[in-house]
Structures are given as structure tokens and as C-alpha cells.
Amino acid sequence: MKIAAFDDGRVGVVLQSEVVDVTAVLPSGLDLMPTQRINWLIQHWSSLQASVEAAARSGQRLPLGGVRLMAANPCPPHVFAAPANYRKHIGELGDRVVTKKGRTAREQGFFLKAPGSVVGAGSVIGLPKGSSRRFDHESELAVIIGKGGRDIPRDRAMAHVFGYACLIDATMRIEKDVAEEERSMRKSFEGFTPLGPWIVTADEVPDPMALSNRLWVNGELRQEANTREMIVDIAELIELISSVLPIVPGDVIATGTPEGVGPFGPGDTLRIAIEAVGDMSVSVAERPSISPRAY
Numbered sequence: 001m002k003i004a005a006f007d008d009g010r011v012g013v014v015l016q017s018e019v020v021d022v023t024a025v026l027p028s029g030l031d032l033m034p035t036q037r038i039n040w041l042i043q044h045w046s047s048l049q050a051s052v053e054a055a056a057r058s059g060q061r062l063p064l065g066g067v068r069l070m071a072a073n074p075c076p077p078h079v080f081a082a083p084a085n086y087r088k089h090i091g092e093l094g095d096r097v098v099t100k101k102g103r104t105a106r107e108q109g110f111f112l113k114a115p116g117s118v119v120g121a122g123s124v125i126g127l128p129k130g131s132s133r134r135f136d137h138e139s140e141l142a143v144i145i146g147k148g149g150r151d152i153p154r155d156r157a158m159a160h161v162f163g164y165a166c167l168i169d170a171t172m173r174i175e176k177d178v179a180e181e182e183r184s185m186r187k188s189f190e191g192f193t194p195l196g197p198w199i200v201t202a203d204e205v206p207d208p209m210a211l212s213n214r215l216w217v218n219g220e221l222r223q224e225a226n227t228r229e230m231i232v233d234i235a236e237l238i239e240l241i242s243s244v245l246p247i248v249p250g251d252v253i254a255t256g257t258p259e260g261v262g263p264f265g266p267g268d269t270l271r272i273a274i275e276a277v278g279d280m281s282v283s284v285a286e287r288p289s290i291s292p293r294a295y
């Protein structure tokens with residue numbers, strides 16, 4: 001099943017080029033916090049799945065083109081991210097990377113992106129106005145956590161996955177000896193975590209470790225890899241993260257980027273496609289106002 005958040009936090013099931021509004025299946029109390037509906041749906045999936053399926057069969061279909069997609073999960077409790085997780089990516093950024101030579105997510109662990117940087121398909125990645133810094137795209141498979149837990153061993157980890165989405169991990173690079181801000185800050189500007197176009201439930205992705213992962217800038221293919229080239233696989237990432245803190249329903253794990261990371265700027269269009277998951281585009285623009293701090 002493909003589950004989308006759209007308009008002002010409504011929840012829909014995507015069927016080809018249409019979406020069926022299934023929001024009525026969720027408790028009306030959530031009308032007070034519509035962007036939390038996806039988290040609720042995921043947490044209560046075992047009791048809600050049948051009614052969501054029934055609503056998807058009988059509900060009114062809206063053309064996808066007529067709704068505004070939000071992020072696949074508009075308010076993930078956490079956005080965890082793996083650094084340097086595809087063999088060929090390691091080393092390609094030279095001095096512009098904080099990852100020490102030869103160190104992978106297995107040695108480094110994970111970092112966090114601010115959940116407030118998450119946006120949906122068709123959104124805008126906002127660059128600081130007038131910046132001369134380099135901003136890069138990273139094309140990543142996102143894992144959406146279903147069942148929470150602590151200290152989850154890798155052989156049981158995949159049972160904690162609810163589904164998958166496409167994720168672009170936009171990044172402001174460091175300039176060695178000039179500007180070396182913390183990684184979480186450089187990856188958390190407004191709109192820097194496009195997540196979408198929807199969640200594809202895990203039952204529709206029999207082998208998430210064998211999916212093509214591609215990204216284009218203005219129609220030109222820049223990144224092309226397969227998730228089988230990951231160093232630390234999804235199960236081990238869940239083991240790693242849950243060994244530090246409890247993971248909870250709705251959490252997002254950005255599984256890391258392959259080679260081909262490169263710069264983008266205002267006016268560009270980024271398109272990401274993950275096999276069996278989806279395909280989405282976002283645009284890039286300078287923010288309209290100059291921030292009180294320059295970057």
C-alpha cells in the first residue's frame with residue numbers, strides 16, 4: 001500500500017494516479033494535530049489496516065495532480081541518518097567531508113537531521129540568500145519505522161520496518177579551515193530533507209537491499225547505484241540506532257548516499273527515484289530574505 005499525507009495533513013491511499021482520502025478512519029481527536037496522523041496510523045497499524053483497506057476501496061478518488069503532497073511523514077519523531085554508507089562514495093569529497101578516511105557508518109554511528117527540515121514532493125529546498133557555499137544532493141532510501149523498540153538485534157530488525165520512501169539529504173559542505181559547522185546544522189536548513197512522495201509499506205518491497213537508487217539534476221543523471229552496495233544494511237542500522245536510544249513509530253532512517261554527490265543551486269530541479277518506492281522532484285530556490293547570519 002502507498003500511504004500519503006496531503007493538503008493540510010489528510011491521509012490518503014495512492015492508487016495509480018489517484019488518491020483516496022482515508023482520514024475518517026483515524027480518531028477525530030487527531031483533527032487538532034493533523035500532521036501527527038501518520039505517526040498515529042503507523043503506531044496503530046495492526047488494528048487500523050483492515051479499515052484503511054476498506055476505506056481505500058470505497059472512498060472518493062481524487063486526482064493526485066489536484067492535491068498537495070506533504071512529506072511522506074510530515075512530523076517524524078526522529079530523522080536518523082547514516083554517514084558514508086556506500087563503498088564508492090567514501091573519499092569522493094576530499095576535504096569537504098567530516099568522515100575520516102576509511103571510516104564508515106559502522107565505526108561512526110549515525111547523525112541526526114532536524115525533523116523540521118522535512119518537506120514533501122514538489123517542495124522547495126531553500127538556500128541561504130546570497131550564499132557562496134557549496135550545497136550537495138545525496139540520494140537515499142528512507143526507512144520508516146513501524147514498531148518501536150530498544151536494543152533490537154539485527155536478525156529481528158526488519159520486523160520493525162513499516163515502509164520506505166525516497167529521501168534527499170541536502171547538505172552544506174564544510175570549507176576546510178574556513179567554515180566547519182556541525183553536520184546536523186549543515187543538513188537541517190529549511191527544506192533540506194525532502195521525504196516522499198509517499199510511504200510504500202514493507203510488504204510491497206520484498207528486498208529493500210536490491211533497489212536502484214537514482215538522482216537527476218535538471219534531467220541529468222548524477223547518482224546511480226543499488227541499495228545492495230550499502231556497507232551497513234538496514235537491519236544493522238536499526239540495531240545500531242536502537243542500541244543508543246529507543247526508536248519509535250514514524251521515525252525515519254536515511255540510509256546513506258552512493259557516489260555521484262554533487263552541487264546544486266538556485267533554479268535547479270532535483271529528481272530522485274528509488275525502485276519499487278517512488279519518484280519525486282523538488283525545486284531549489286534562495287530564501288526570499290537575508291538571514292541575520294550569513295552562510
Ligand code: MN
Nearest residue numbers: 138169256257
Ligand atoms: Mn547523507
